[in-house]
Amino acid sequence: MITRYVSRLIIRKLCHIRKISTETDKKIASVGIIVIGDEILRGEVQDTNSAFLAKELHNLGIELKKITVIPDNVNTISEEVIEFSKKYNYVLTTGGIGPTHDDVTFEGVALAFKEPLVLHPDLKQICIQFYKNENPSSMKMAYIPKSSKLHYKTKSGGKLRYPNVSIQNVYMFPGIPELLKKTILEAGSLLFKSDKKFFSKCVYCNLPEYEIVTELQQVVKEFPDVQCGCYPKLFDSSYKAKVTLESCCEELTRKAHARLLELLPAKSVVKDDTND
Template sequence: MHITLKFSDFFTKEIFCKIMTTKMPLGLSRSTLFRSFSTNKRKDTAGILVIGDEILKGQTEDTNSRYLTKEIYKMGVKVKKISVIGDVVSEVSEEVKFFSKSFDKVITTGGIGPTHDDITFEAVAKAFNEPLVLDPTLHKLCMKFYNTTNANIPGMKMAFIPQSAKLNFKSNISSQPLIYPNISIHNVYMFPGIPELLIKTFRSVKDGIFRNNEHYFTKCLYLNTSESDIVQILDTVVRQHPEVQFGSYPKLSNKQYQVKLTIESSSEQNTTLAYEKLLQLLPEGSIVNINDIEEK
């Protein structure tokens, strides 16, 4: 049988070799395996870069990364790393290069604006060996916003972006187009640092960044016993369900519960089975009614 294969980010040489060396059951062709692999949903990874001296100095609280991790996770994508970095072009550039090679999607937040310390566009351009160029669309937006035709005003800095960058005004059909777009280049998406603007921008374009991913199914248990009392039970269930991820989080000085357990996977059935196994094995009376919990 002759097989013509076009490799892509999804369909790797490793997958090809795995299929070609697989011993085929009677009645199953290799073409069936190829179709199976090619229709599986990809599980993307993401990295977040928080840019700003004010974060490192403790002058501003970073709420953006917490918001992004929760929203990205809802879309079936795991954030693998968060890095906080100062307003130094060379350092941001190196971090962008590393993140771009390491993760499927890279989200930056901060460093977009008219002042001297807004260096994200410059650093990202440097990371991909591109010049900053005046984008015609952004040029018009800035002139309208600042009510001027002077291209040398500080605010016009926001119209200079990496040469091959794209403007993303929206991807969510229910959202209104953004006044100032999200800027992206390759797999790097640059967002503002002001939390209100970040949230508005992310909601508008997130569907265009993270598509066709499996969602994760999560269940939680709250216990009025210590971790040491349930460690053997938890270890047993972890071994029995290797496809499920478990988390154990003690709560000190908490009158409602002592430990929070999380059970999650990309399969609702697997998550439910592991959850029900824990219900069977945990000591009687150790589980706190979820309706009595006030998570903060």
């Protein structure tokens, strides 16, 4: 009986260790964003999509690794998609989806995966309903890479009017900010998954960053798994530096935050989110 009891304890212990190990070994999902458009490169239109996506993807526990801006060129799009697709779990493209001659994202992505463009019946009907005709330009958005998938579902159980189109790990979004935001807010959590979540804390100081370098270095040394960033604020009477602490472990982030508050000079902290 004693032997069996000890054996059960050992098994439970091993299972517990294995579970912890599994959780620790889980990697953060990575993403790369490809912004497509000559108008962005010429400065005619300001890119707001990548900033919005960075924040939303971060909230989903996905780490943004790189943002690149490229022209409306089929070969350039293809080359960038190939590189990003190999490096990151998810690739998001914005722009280049529409009825005009310079909307060539579908062509570029199809070339990257060596697939032809084919007319999708669902998209054909959507384009007919929207444009009220079947002209070649009206049908342009209905031709997508052959193995593409259409994503209609929203987190509320509804359906997107125009689905997101993806192939392998590449998800193609329109460049119009209002349309992109609508799709991400309604379906982003269904499209992009991560086993991790980011936990962050902020501290606002009335000292410039060069006066708290020693304290920051000490926190970085003691908590190597916590990302520490310091951002100066010029010409602001409320604070002079914002310090952020972030990791995928809530307890570790909390401890690093407490340690920073302990190290900083008395009365140097204007505001912090200890109770958040």
